[in-house]
Amino acid sequence: xxxxxxxPSSVTSKNVNSYYNNLTEIIKKSSSQEKIKIDFNEVxxxxxxxVIAVNDVRERAxxxxxxxxxxxxxxxxxxTLELFGKTDVSQLTKxxxxxxxxxxxxxxxxxxxxxxxxxxxxxxxxxWCVVGIFKPRLRxxxxxxxxxxxxxxxxxxIVGLIAFLIGFILALQSxxxxxxxxxxxxxADLVAVAMVGEMxxxxxxxxxxxxxxxxxxxxxxxxxxxxxxxxxKAMGIDFIPYLVVPKxxxxxxxxxxxxxxxxxxxxxxxxxxxxxxxxxxxxxxFNEVISVLRYKEVSTSLIKSVVFAVIIVLTAVHFGIKxxxxxxxxxxxxxxxxxxxxxxxxFADAMLSLLFYFD
Amino acid sequence: MLEPILKINNFTSGYEDNLVLHNVSLNxxxxxxxxVIGTSGCGKTTLLKHIIGLLKSYQGSVHLFDEDMACxxxxxxxxxxxxxGVLFQNGALLNSISxxxxxxxxLEQHTNLPPHIIEKIVRLKxxxxxxxxxxxxxxxxxxxxxxxxxxxxxxxxxxxEILFADEPGAGLDPVTARSLDxxxxxxxxxxxxTLIIVTHEVNSIKRTAEKICYLHDGKVLFFGKLxxxxxxxxxxxxxxxxxxVS
Numbered sequence: 001x002x003x004x005x006x007x008p009s010s011v012t013s014k015n016v017n018s019y020y021n022n023l024t025e026i027i028k029k030s031s032s033q034e035k036i037k038i039d040f041n042e043v044x045x046x047x048x049x050x051v052i053a054v055n056d057v058r059e060r061a062x063x064x065x066x067x068x069x070x071x072x073x074x075x076x077x078x079x080t081l082e083l084f085g086k087t088d089v090s091q092l093t094k095x096x097x098x099x100x101x102x103x104x105x106x107x108x109x110x111x112x113x114x115x116x117x118x119x120x121x122x123x124x125x126x127x128w129c130v131v132g133i134f135k136p137r138l139r140x141x142x143x144x145x146x147x148x149x150x151x152x153x154x155x156x157x158i159v160g161l162i163a164f165l166i167g168f169i170l171a172l173q174s175x176x177x178x179x180x181x182x183x184x185x186x187x188a189d190l191v192a193v194a195m196v197g198e199m200x201x202x203x204x205x206x207x208x209x210x211x212x213x214x215x216x217x218x219x220x221x222x223x224x225x226x227x228x229x230x231x232x233k234a235m236g237i238d239f240i241p242y243l244v245v246p247k248x249x250x251x252x253x254x255x256x257x258x259x260x261x262x263x264x265x266x267x268x269x270x271x272x273x274x275x276x277x278x279x280x281x282x283x284x285x286f287n288e289v290i291s292v293l294r295y296k297e298v299s300t301s302l303i304k305s306v307v308f309a310v311i312i313v314l315t316a317v318h319f320g321i322k323x324x325x326x327x328x329x330x331x332x333x334x335x336x337x338x339x340x341x342x343x344x345x346x347f348a349d350a351m352l353s354l355l356f357y358f359d
Numbered sequence: 360m361l362e363p364i365l366k367i368n369n370f371t372s373g374y375e376d377n378l379v380l381h382n383v384s385l386n387x388x389x390x391x392x393x394x395v396i397g398t399s400g401c402g403k404t405t406l407l408k409h410i411i412g413l414l415k416s417y418q419g420s421v422h423l424f425d426e427d428m429a430c431x432x433x434x435x436x437x438x439x440x441x442x443x444g445v446l447f448q449n450g451a452l453l454n455s456i457s458x459x460x461x462x463x464x465x466l467e468q469h470t471n472l473p474p475h476i477i478e479k480i481v482r483l484k485x486x487x488x489x490x491x492x493x494x495x496x497x498x499x500x501x502x503x504x505x506x507x508x509x510x511x512x513x514x515x516x517x518x519x520e521i522l523f524a525d526e527p528g529a530g531l532d533p534v535t536a537r538s539l540d541x542x543x544x545x546x547x548x549x550x551x552x553t554l555i556i557v558t559h560e561v562n563s564i565k566r567t568a569e570k571i572c573y574l575h576d577g578k579v580l581f582f583g584k585l586x587x588x589x590x591x592x593x594x595x596x597x598x599x600x601x602x603x604v605s
Contacts (some may be wrong), residue, residue, distance in 0.1 A: 137467065137468065137471075138468065140456075141467075219455070223453070226449060226451060226454075227447045227448070227449060227451040228451050228452070228453050228454075230408075230413050230447065230451065231445065231447055231451035231452075231453075231510075232453075232464075233412075233413060233440075234411050234413065234440060234443070234445040234447075235440065235445075235464060235465045235468070235513075236436065236437035236438075236439075236440035236441055236465070236468070236469060237464065237465070237468050238433075242468075
């Protein structure tokens with residue numbers, strides 16, 4: 001049996017699909033040794049999609065032992081068939097598909113590499129922080145102050161506002177419950193302990209991780225892709241004392257200060273609720289705060305903020321320096337850095353809370 | 360007999376599974392101008408990064424000023440790099456600081472010179488590249504050609520003995536590219552520099568190079584004088600010089 005298919009004057013990506021479907025349908029229904037004639041008599045133009053479709057039909061037919069005859073091909077069309085028919089699609093390698101086990105293994109391996117690199121970066125930075133004191137030449141002049149202003153001073157309004165709202169909300173939520181038991185004054189205890197022990201350092205660190213950690217990661221990543229880090233190295237300059245140490249020093253100084261401020265403003269937010277909602281005067285409120293806060297809460301707050309400071313900067317530097325490729329990788333590194341540093345800050349907070357409060 | 364300033368022997372390297380350079384060997388003597396040429400992706404920039412120690416894992420050896428760049432320690436590396444200037448493809452200027460501060464970085468880091476002397480040296484180097492007026496500019500305010508010139512001033516600030524230039528004319532119009540080539544040549548003649556230029560621009564090669572190292576698929580197909588390269592019967596070298604209008 002013989003089938004005939006006549007192609008139109010123009011065979012392009014716009015109309016080839018209907019002919020392709022028709023031909024594949026015929027192939028499906030045909031049995032071995034049957035014949036399909038594709039008539040090119042009217043074809044005056046064929047594009048790459050048309051050629052690929054015709055060749056695909058040929059391959060399908062060959063597999064079923066069906067004869068394909070292409071007839072009345074004009075010389076110009078023959079040239080196009082030869083040009084686009086040369087591509088050996090079978091040579092194209094398919095991307096390697098990774099299994100779930102491989103993905104899990106890769107993730108675990110990358111985590112180990114992250115921990116190793118983080119420890120090395122911490123060791124290197126700590127060394128240069130100490131050595132840098134005796135070698136001021138290695139630092140960029142005025143950079144620590146500049147960074148302190150960028151990380152600390154410029155973050156004051158947002159840290160203050162968030163801390164105030166957190167203290168305010170904490171007091172509001174607890175006031176409702178404690179008032180039922182006539183324990184209004186304990187709102188001061190709750191807000192003070194929660195702010196100083198937990199919320200102050202944690203929320204400040206999360207804000208700084210989002211605000212300054214992202215800026216540091218983006219800066220280092222951009223410097224990496226624009227070869228600025230390579231240029232420093234080629235000038236015999238180690239980028240850690242030159243770029244990282246000023247940022248690390250300034251955040252270690254400013255984050256505890258911001259935390260102290262956040263603690264105070266948060267408690268003030270609670271005091272506003274005490275004053276307006278529970279009729280507790282500011283003086284009794286703050287007397288209660290002072291009586292409940294022990295040395296342990298205050299020192300824990302400061303120790304946490306220093307640990308968080310180190311985590312934020314080193315995570316940002318780590319992701320920044322690992323950046324490869326073009327400008328789009330800067331965005332990826334920045335996002336990864338912020339996610340990782342917020343996770344690590346919360347994880348470190350949990351560990352430190354266990355360490356300090358689990359008797 | 361002069362000793363080579365740069366010795367590369369049976370050098371093989373690559374990224375992960377792909378070998379980029381195979382058995383590369385060449386010697387560069389003081390005062391020579393060598394153009395490392397080849398088509399895009401042949402391994403020119405990778406070779407340059409290995410020579411200046413930015414990439415380290417490889418087989419074979421790279422000796423720069425008689426120091427083995429594979430096992431050099433941090434202190435020796437700094438010592439070697441003080442004698443080396445590198446002009447990166449995009450200039451690689453630090454955008455967060457001014458032009459003057461960019462050029463003064465190596466002086467501040469590697470010398471004990473007082474600030475006013477450093478400033479004078481920086482202004483001298485800027486005038487050498489014809490840009491004495493941009494001292495206080497931000498690198499972001501400069502055109503591509505100016506950025507390259509400033510980067511050249513920074514590369515020259517410690518009076519290096521050897522200068523590596525990665526695609527100095529890339530992204531520049533022909534007039535600016537030519538003036539940068541002329542500047543490199545005049546600096547070489549005035550300062551007695553050894554120049555290693557990574558490029559694929561034939562016009563620039565013909566103007567500047569004395570020797571040619573032709574890389575193809577990571578292998579050295581030709582290493583010798585420019586005149587011999589122009590007469591070479593190696594098909595790749597021949598077509599490289601033939602395809603671009605001089």
